[in-house]
Amino acid sequence: MQASQTSPQQLVIRAPDDWHVHLRDGRMLSAVVNDTARQFRRAIVMPNLTPPVTTVAAAEAYRSRILAAVEPGLAFEPLMVCYLTDDADPEEIARGYEAGVFTACKLYPAHATTNSAHGVTEIRNIYLALERMQRIGMPLLLHGEVTDHSVDVFDREAVFIERIFSKIVVDFPALKTVFEHITTADAVAFVESGGPNLAATITPHHLRINRNAMFAGGVRPHFYCLPVAKRERHRLELRRAATSGSAKFFLGTDSAPHLTGAKESACGCAGIFNAPFAIESYAATFDEEGALDRLEGFASEHGPRFYGLPLNEDRIALDRRDIVVPPRIGTDLGDLVPFHADETLPWSLSAA
Ligand code: NCD
Ligand code: ZN
Numbered sequence: 001m002q003a004s005q006t007s008p009q010q011l012v013i014r015a016p017d018d019w020h021v022h023l024r025d026g027r028m029l030s031a032v033v034n035d036t037a038r039q040f041r042r043a044i045v046m047p048n049l050t051p052p053v054t055t056v057a058a059a060e061a062y063r064s065r066i067l068a069a070v071e072p073g074l075a076f077e078p079l080m081v082c083y084l085t086d087d088a089d090p091e092e093i094a095r096g097y098e099a100g101v102f103t104a105c106k107l108y109p110a111h112a113t114t115n116s117a118h119g120v121t122e123i124r125n126i127y128l129a130l131e132r133m134q135r136i137g138m139p140l141l142l143h144g145e146v147t148d149h150s151v152d153v154f155d156r157e158a159v160f161i162e163r164i165f166s167k168i169v170v171d172f173p174a175l176k177t178v179f180e181h182i183t184t185a186d187a188v189a190f191v192e193s194g195g196p197n198l199a200a201t202i203t204p205h206h207l208r209i210n211r212n213a214m215f216a217g218g219v220r221p222h223f224y225c226l227p228v229a230k231r232e233r234h235r236l237e238l239r240r241a242a243t244s245g246s247a248k249f250f251l252g253t254d255s256a257p258h259l260t261g262a263k264e265s266a267c268g269c270a271g272i273f274n275a276p277f278a279i280e281s282y283a284a285t286f287d288e289e290g291a292l293d294r295l296e297g298f299a300s301e302h303g304p305r306f307y308g309l310p311l312n313e314d315r316i317a318l319d320r321r322d323i324v325v326p327p328r329i330g331t332d333l334g335d336l337v338p339f340h341a342d343e344t345l346p347w348s349l350s351a352a
Pocket of ligand 1: 022048114143224225226227256270271272
C-alpha cells in the first residue's frame with residue numbers, strides 16, 4: 001500500500017471513514033450529518049434512536065432519511081447497524097446482512113448509555129443471534145460497559161472485559177467483534193491479545209482528555225461521555241495503540257450531539273459532539289505523537305479491511321494551517337458545543 005505523501009505543509013491521505021457515529025434523526029440529523037459527510041466517505045451509523053433500529057425495514061427507512069439530508073455533491077454511504085434486544089431475531093438479522101442493509105449488529109447492555117433502555121439484559125439472550133452472525137461473518141459491535149451499580153463507573157469497561165467480553169470470545173471464537181470507543185489500558189491489552197477478528201475503535205476525545213477534563217475548575221458537562229474518560233495512564237495507552245500502526249485499531253468518532261440545554265443540566269446527557277473537526281483532531285494527536293505517517297492506516301485502511309470492504313479510492317488533503325474551533329454551532333433546534341470549542345487546531349481539512 002502506498003504511504004501517505006507527507007510534506008511539512010500538507011498531508012494527503014486516502015479518504016477516511018468513521019466506524020462509529022451517532023447521526024440522530026429528524027432536524028438534528030439534518031443539522032449534523034454533513035459534518036460527517038464532508039470528511040468521511042462512509043460511516044457506521046449507530047442505531048440508538050427512539051425507537052431503536054431493530055428491523056431491516058427500519059434501517060432502510062433510516063438510511064433513506066440520512067441520504068436525503070446529505071448535501072448534494074457529497075459522496076457519503078451510511079452503513080446501517082441493527083440494535084440488539086433480548087428478543088433479537090437471527091432470521092431478520094441474517095436477512096438484513098445478506099440483503100446489504102445491515103453491516104453489523106450493536107450490543108448495548110440495557111441502560112448502559114443514551115437510548116439503551118431496549119438493550120440486552122443478559123448476554124445469553126442473544127446467543128442464537130451471535131451464533132448466526134459468526135456463521136455468516138457479520139460483525140458484532142460492543143458498548144463494553146457493565147451496568148451493575150455496585151461497580152464504579154470508571155471500572156465498568158474493565159469489568160465488562162472480565163465478566164462478559166472474555167466469555168464471548170471463548171464461546172464465539174470466529175465472531176468478528178469491535179470493542180467500540182475503548183477508554184482503558186485494559187481494553188487495549190485485551191484487543192491486542194486477541195486474534196485478527198477482534199478490533200477496537202478509538203475516539204478523538206479519548207486520545208486528548210483524561211477524566212480531569214470533566215472537573216477542571218468546576219463541572220464541565222461537554223467533556224462527559226460514555227464510556228467516561230479515564231486516568232492519564234489510560235489516555236497515554238490509547239495514544240500508543242492508535243498510533244502503533246496495528247490494524248486492530250481504527251477511527252470511530254462516537255460523535256454524539258446533544259443540545260446545549262440537555263448537556264448543561266442537573267442531569268446532563270452523555271455524549272461529545274466532535275464531528276465538525278474530527279479528522280483535524282486526530283491529525284493533531286498523530287502529529288504530537290510523531291506519527292502522521294500512520295494516520296492513513298488508522299483513519300482509512302484498518303477499518304475497511306476489518307469489515308471486508310473496499311478501501312476508498314480518492315484522497316483528502318490536510319493543510320498545516322491553524323483553524324479556530326467556534327465555541328458553539330447553531331442549529332435550528334438550538335446550539336451544540338463542539339469538541340475543541342475555542343481551541344486552535346494545527347491542521348485543517350483542505351477545501352478540495
Ligand atoms: C452516545 C449517545 O449520546 O448516543 N453517548 C455517548 O456518551 N457516547 C451513546 C454511546 O455511544 O454510548
Ligand atoms: Zn456511541
